[in-house]
Amino acid sequence: MSFLTLDHVSHHYFSKNGFTKALDNISLSVKEGEFISLLGPSGCGKSTILSIIAGIMKQTAGDVFLQQKLISNTDLSIGYMLQQDYLFPWKTIIDNVLLGPRIQNQFTEETRSRALELLDVVGLPNVAEKYPSALSGGMRQRVALVRTLINNPKLLLLDEPFSALDYQTKLKLENLVAKLFKTYHKTAILVTHDIGEAIAMSDRVFIMNANPGSIAKVFEVPIELRNETPILVRKHQKYQLLFDKIWEELDKKESASKVVF
Numbered sequence: 001m002s003f004l005t006l007d008h009v010s011h012h013y014f015s016k017n018g019f020t021k022a023l024d025n026i027s028l029s030v031k032e033g034e035f036i037s038l039l040g041p042s043g044c045g046k047s048t049i050l051s052i053i054a055g056i057m058k059q060t061a062g063d064v065f066l067q068q069k070l071i072s073n074t075d076l077s078i079g080y081m082l083q084q085d086y087l088f089p090w091k092t093i094i095d096n097v098l099l100g101p102r103i104q105n106q107f108t109e110e111t112r113s114r115a116l117e118l119l120d121v122v123g124l125p126n127v128a129e130k131y132p133s134a135l136s137g138g139m140r141q142r143v144a145l146v147r148t149l150i151n152n153p154k155l156l157l158l159d160e161p162f163s164a165l166d167y168q169t170k171l172k173l174e175n176l177v178a179k180l181f182k183t184y185h186k187t188a189i190l191v192t193h194d195i196g197e198a199i200a201m202s203d204r205v206f207i208m209n210a211n212p213g214s215i216a217k218v219f220e221v222p223i224e225l226r227n228e229t230p231i232l233v234r235k236h237q238k239y240q241l242l243f244d245k246i247w248e249e250l251d252k253k254e255s256a257s258k259v260v261f
């Protein structure tokens, strides 16, 4: 049964620059516990899809269902993680993590214990009373991950969460997130420009067309790759084969948009 369903979703923006048809008739479904990635040329509507699922923006047409219920803008069962960590510099790490539950009047001592436990799980056992400026980019992004997980969301939306990090830190965080999400059986949608990251973390990879955004092709990641860590998966022959196929598909789109290198 589908956990998340997008049913003929279209979206148009109206701005001072005019009318943009961002999404055209997107239909997809994600199973519970599944990890999918969205890959596609810049401007194909990946972030627009996440904003609609998160309930931040209302689509122009179509419906979005989470566990068969229409998504509302107050749905706390959806967590959203972005490229920037958006930690408040004047608040300690623990206060940053607990900000959401406090605003939602859901703070209890149990929430605090859970926050400390999650910081421990992501390898940050001694940072609770520190300020964000004392942490590296990778550490801050791990705090952002804890802040996203503290509400125990059923669905996680990840918008290029590792793209600002150096390569080594990025691989380590991919590893951590993949392990954590498998352990907690989380359903997730990752937006990325990195083919390797999409293959390494996902069960399925969705390739998008631009102008307007639509789903062009869906690649299933072979089961052997799904059981590997994101670091080891890159050594697999099937990884290379899938990488080449996805590259070819994306290359067609870049050529179609007349970007020549």
Ligand SMILES: Nc1ncnc2c1ncn2[C@@H]1O[C@H](COP(=O)(O)OP(=O)(O)OP(=O)(O)O)[C@@H](O)[C@H]1O
Binding pocket: 013, 014, 015, 020, 021, 022, 040, 041, 042, 043, 044, 045, 046, 047, 048, 049
């Ligand atoms: N607030 C907005 N007002 C007007 N047009 C917008 C707005 N946000 C996005 N768009 C347009 O909608 C289309 C889809 O944008 P979106 O940011 O969802 O794409 P994306 O695939 O996430 O891009 P990128 O990979 O560059 O982050 C683009 O043509 C963009 O210019």
